[in-house]
Structures are given as structure tokens and as C-alpha cells.
Amino acid sequence: MQPQPPIKSEKIDIRLTPDAKYMLQEAARERHTTISQFVINTALSAASEVLAERNRIGLNAAQWTTLMAALDAPPRRHPRMERLLNEPTILD
Numbered sequence: 001m002q003p004q005p006p007i008k009s010e011k012i013d014i015r016l017t018p019d020a021k022y023m024l025q026e027a028a029r030e031r032h033t034t035i036s037q038f039v040i041n042t043a044l045s046a047a048s049e050v051l052a053e054r055n056r057i058g059l060n061a062a063q064w065t066t067l068m069a070a071l072d073a074p075p076r077r078h079p080r081m082e083r084l085l086n087e088p089t090i091l092d
Contacts, residue, residue, distance in 0.1 A: 016024075021035075028038035059067060 024035050024039060028035045031038055033041070
């Protein structure tokens with residue numbers, strides 16, 4: 001006996017331009033899925049990446065001390081970077 005898929009009871013309404021809808025239709029067709037499933041899969045993937053950025057990075061005591069020392073240290077001069085930032089650009 002196979003487990004039952006979760007019941008979908010929530011809905012999100014979105015408005016988009018005809019061009020955006022066409023692009024989503026084409027992308028869904030390319031993935032052999034529906035527009036709804038394509039949007040859900042893509043949005044959930046992006047959401048996972050965003051939320052993963054919040055995850056804590058575990059450091060041991062020595063690593064923590066090294067990190068704090070690096071953050072507390074005065075900035076180092078980088079002559080090549082200074083020169084690059086002071087050169088005129090095509091926008092000047």
C-alpha cells in the first residue's frame with residue numbers, strides 16, 4: 001500500500017504579464033510538468049536556498065578565536081585595489 005500524498009489545501013493567487021505566463025508555460029513544457037508544479041518546484045528550490053543562508057556555522061573554540069581576531073584586525077591596505085578604485089571608468 002502506497003502512502004497518500006499530502007492534501008493540498010492552500011492557494012496562492014498571482015498576477016503576471018502575458019510574456020511572463022508564456023515563459024513559465026514554455027519552461028514547464030520543457031520539464032514535462034504543469035505550470036503550477038513548475039512554479040511550486042522552482043519557488044521551493046529558491047526558498048530552500050534562501051533559508052539555508054540563515055543556517056548557523058559551527059566553529060570550535062580555536063576557529064572562533066581566529067575569526068574574532070580577523071574581524072577585529074584593522075583593514076589591510078591593498079594598493080592595487082586602491083589604484084583600481086581611483087581610476088576613471090567609462091561611466092566618468
